[in-house]
Amino acid sequence: MAGIAVIGAGMGAMAAAARLAVAGHRVAVFERGATYGGALRRFERDGFAFDTGPGLLHLPAVYRDLFVKTGREPLESCVELSQVDPASRHVFADGTAVSLPNASRAxxxxxxxxxxxxxxxxxxxxxxxxxxxxxxxxxxxxxxxxLRPDWQVLGRDPYPAVRRRGLFGRGKGPTTATLAEVARRELADPRLVALLESHALAYGFDPRSAPASAAVLPYMEQTFGSWYARGGMRALADALYERCLARRVEFTFGAEVTGIVEKDGRAAGVELADGQVAGAEFVVAGGDPVRLAAMVPGGPLWGAEDVGPEVRPERAPGRFTVALALRGARPGDAAHRTVVHGEDRAAELAAVFGEGAGPRAVCHGPTVTVLRPDDPASRPDDDHEAVTLSATVAAGGPWDREAAEAAADRLVERAEAAVPGLRERLLWREVLPPADDEPVAGPALAGREGRFLRPANRTRIPGLYAVGGRSHPGGGPAHAGMSGAIVAGLIVNGEDWRGSA
Structure with a gap:
């Protein structure tokens, strides 16, 4: 069977590699970093361990299908998954708090x-x-x-907005709107608005410009549940890496790909930074589509009529993380995830999505997500607790030490609403600001003339495919896993393949 070169060892790339290997292809993965997993990173120190990327899995069916299709052992035999309940606790700006049960509409x-x-x-x-x-x-x-060739039809927002009422709205049909407009019109209560907009913010979307179809973000979570992997989300990356090895996928780490080799008008391999060339009949490229385009000097990978890598109207923000090692046991009634909502919505959105990077900082009272997993693998013993704080912050960088420490102070101060006595329990903290090349990647969304779609997995060069959270169908562990399934389907079944039945 054909030899396939995969650039990068993120979740989408490994998902494609495992599926292609089980279909009989020889697969070699070239990763410029020292490890695999992409955004599913984990920081460890002194017996404490913290997820520094996505902390929960939604749509676990994506990985259940992947593991069933690539081997005899199902996902739950490789990763211990459990639903967190409550799915989330929310503390609003006025002090009101609510715990929302997992996957229960009533x-x-x-x-x-x-x-x-x-x-x-x-x-x-x-x-x-x-x-x-x-x-x-x-x-x-x-x-x-x-991504369909007539992707322009996805530029129309499918969200069924309510009909306008009043003197100037009487008799008029449904309207489309931004997520913020939908929230204001349909939810009214500022706490419900904050609840909705926090989902968009967590995925790096500005609710003032995101389409109303971003309503699918809380729908997915509420319908399919929130799942945690024992050992952290990194355990999912570990399991997928082991599945790839079991299917004889070859990995080379510290191997930066600098160019795509072309022959007779199609992809024929990759060129590495050390000058070596690895031949292949297909190339699957993870990571940033802009960087991929720079590896191909012969012309654009996506034309003017395609969804290009610059289609998003604003730069994606990053995730600022603070890892906290605490003395004292985790209370039995502690919520796995608490969202402490921002004090000033307008100020926070301006700070995260405003024009011009300016000095790195967070607003006075940012929205902070607090993760407190009940997982012995996250702490040295039951007399300690590992807590992870994160906030969505403006794109750009770098963060200097003073700005990063000041931002961390604000996150810790806000997190006391979720962890009473937090600062008195603190042993140490590790501040992990985002790198400029590590944006928060959200899933593709319909509406807004297609500005929130992602570049197609197929490129204009036969045999060259894009995979991962910055390509179709977008970011998040589940969507990245589906990008791998789509690319594998195109290679195994041919260019006319239109997805699983």
């Missing part, structure tokens, strides 16, 4: 009514019902299939 309605007042749950439920319509309309074209 439970979420009851919890919101109890915390925010009668009717809040029903408003949220009606919104999620409309989000379901958007999910049903886009699930296949934006998750399970290659």
């Amino acid at each position: 439970g979420v309605v009851e919890a919101l009514d109890g915390a925010l007042g009668a009717g809040a749950g029903e408003r949220w439920s009606a919104f999620v019902n409309r989000a379901r319509d958007a999910w049903d309309a886009t699930r296949r074209p934006l998750l399970e299939e290659p």
